[in-house]
Amino acid sequence: xxxxxxxxxxxxxxxxxxxxxxxxxxxxxxxxxxxxxxxxxxxxxxxxxxxxxxxxxxxxxxxxxxxxxxxxxxxxxxxxxxxxxxxxxxxxxxxxxxxxxxxxxxxxxxxxxxxxxxxxxxxxxxxxxxxxxxxxxxxxxxxxxxxxxxxxxxxxxxxxxxxxxxxxxxxxxxxxxxxxxxxxxxxxxxxxxxxxxxxxxxxxxxxxxxxxxxxxxxxxxxxxxxxxxxxxxxxxxxxxxxxxxxxxxxxxxxxxxxxxxxxxxxxxxxxxxxxxxxxxxxxxxxxxxxxxxxxxxxxxxxxxxxxxxxxxxxxxxxxxxxxxxxxxxxxxxxxxxxxxxxxxxxxxxxxxxxxxxxxxxxxxxxxxxxxxxxxxxxxxxxxxxxxxxxxxxxxxxxxxxxxxxxxxxxxxxxxxxxxxxxxxxxxxxxxxxxxxxxxxxxxxxxxxxxxxxxxxxxxxxxxxxxxxxxxx
Numbered sequence: 001x002x003x004x005x006x007x008x009x010x011x012x013x014x015x016x017x018x019x020x021x022x023x024x025x026x027x028x029x030x031x032x033x034x035x036x037x038x039x040x041x042x043x044x045x046x047x048x049x050x051x052x053x054x055x056x057x058x059x060x061x062x063x064x065x066x067x068x069x070x071x072x073x074x075x076x077x078x079x080x081x082x083x084x085x086x087x088x089x090x091x092x093x094x095x096x097x098x099x100x101x102x103x104x105x106x107x108x109x110x111x112x113x114x115x116x117x118x119x120x121x122x123x124x125x126x127x128x129x130x131x132x133x134x135x136x137x138x139x140x141x142x143x144x145x146x147x148x149x150x151x152x153x154x155x156x157x158x159x160x161x162x163x164x165x166x167x168x169x170x171x172x173x174x175x176x177x178x179x180x181x182x183x184x185x186x187x188x189x190x191x192x193x194x195x196x197x198x199x200x201x202x203x204x205x206x207x208x209x210x211x212x213x214x215x216x217x218x219x220x221x222x223x224x225x226x227x228x229x230x231x232x233x234x235x236x237x238x239x240x241x242x243x244x245x246x247x248x249x250x251x252x253x254x255x256x257x258x259x260x261x262x263x264x265x266x267x268x269x270x271x272x273x274x275x276x277x278x279x280x281x282x283x284x285x286x287x288x289x290x291x292x293x294x295x296x297x298x299x300x301x302x303x304x305x306x307x308x309x310x311x312x313x314x315x316x317x318x319x320x321x322x323x324x325x326x327x328x329x330x331x332x333x334x335x336x337x338x339x340x341x342x343x344x345x346x347x348x349x350x351x352x353x354x355x356x357x358x359x360x361x362x363x364x365x366x367x368x369x370x371x372x373x374x375x376x377x378x379x380x381x382x383x384x385x386x387x388x389x390x391x392x393x394x395x396x397x398x399x400x401x402x403x404x405x406x407x408x409x410x411x412x413x414x415x416x417x418x419x420x421x422x423x424x425x426x427x428x429x430x431x432x433x434x435x436x437x438x439x440x441x442x443x444x445x446x447x448x449x450x451x452x453x454x455x456x457x458x459x460x461x462x463x464x465x466x467x468x469x470x471x472x
Contacts, residue, residue, distance in 0.1 A: 040329070054314045155203070
């Protein structure tokens with residue numbers, strides 16, 4: 001597709017903290033997502049797509065660059081992406097695309113563009129980290145994983161209402177639609193990244209969405225007897241540090257109702273974006289992508305938020321539609337990750353592709369699945385742990401690795417909820433050792449640990465210096 005006029009537009013819709021199993025598209029009986037369902041009917045649904053780090057900042061910087069977190073040093077939510085790191089926005093801009101952002105990408109440093117020509121709205125979470133351009137709130141692994149002083153406040157906050165986050169998402173949608181309607185969109189191909197905060201907490205949603213989920217109908221997490229007591233130590237430590245107590249049933253139902261309401265709120269916005277494409281006659285030549293930066297535990301395994309390698313935290317929704325080119329209504333079960341998504345976009349538009357860590361799955365969408373690697377790698381190097389952790393999904397098996405701990409192994413075909421850790425089962429030692437060899441062949445946790453500790457110490461020193469100069 002060397003001719004600029006023949007290159008497709010790209011509408012890349014990203015949410016924050018949406019676990020795929022909480023949508024009608026992925027089979028949830030209660031959560032209403034008619035527009036995601038419509039997108040599924042006209043395109044592809046990936047059932048085993050993963051983020052490359054289950055936390056906003058690292059996941060999004062990996063997504064922006066198409067590279068793994070340990071390659072770019074964006075360890076946590078307070079690690080800025082260096083301005084000389086090439087992003088997919090740079091790559092598309094270099095071949096003539098108008099590349100713009102509306103909403104969140106969690107750029108936590110002074111560079112708020114990283115290849116985008118313009119920010120159409122606000123990146124609220126970036127604003128929290130970039131005040132005075134001073135690095136803030138770096139994790140401190142030297143303190144281990146201390147127990148939280150109080151329970152996590154998410155369930156207690158869940159209710160109908162509005163928040164600054166809702167106001168920002170409304171602005172993100174409004175300005176993205178205005179961009180799509182501009183006559184200039186006909187002049188050159190465009191790539192619009194519309195990125196919403198929803199369904200990220202606070203679990204507060206306008207009343208008409210809250211009312212869709214009466215508390216007596218909201219399902220509860222599936223937690224078998226004695227599961228939490230026998231849970232792997234890495235998860236127990238994280239639960240304690242994040243204040244994930246045994247919340248009362250009413251609070252759990254309220255939290256899940258708020259989460260479900262935010263998902264339907266998000267879905268409605270997706271629908272209006274799709275409708276705008278149709279009304280402006282741009283749908284046929286636009287690749288439409290919906291994904292999230294990571295999931296949400298939503299009370300499963302006794303956990304809330306993200307940061308773990310359980311499916312609800314690390315697996316993400318991924319839907320792709322290109323009505324004028326790719327066949328419609330297909331499900332892809334092979335394992336992929338967000339760095340593969342970036343490689344695929346680069347492949348489709350024939351942009352510079354050097355240095356990417358992912359592989360294009362365009363052949364999968366064209367019906368050729370014989371050569372696909374069928375694996376995904378993710379790493380977590382932030383708060384909630386005190387040493388490097390990583391995940392490797394290969395075929396039906398998934399390895400959870402935590403430096404200094406016994407590795408975990410799950411057979412997701414037989415045990416999709418990850419209740420049966422096979423890490424110490426004799427008959428599965430060959431599989432475990434093979435996956436661990438694969439993981440460690442390209443990822444050195446001992447070296448990474450030193451890099452993370454040095455980064456944390458440097459950022460803490462910088463913040464302390466600024467505080468001293470400010471008299472704090």
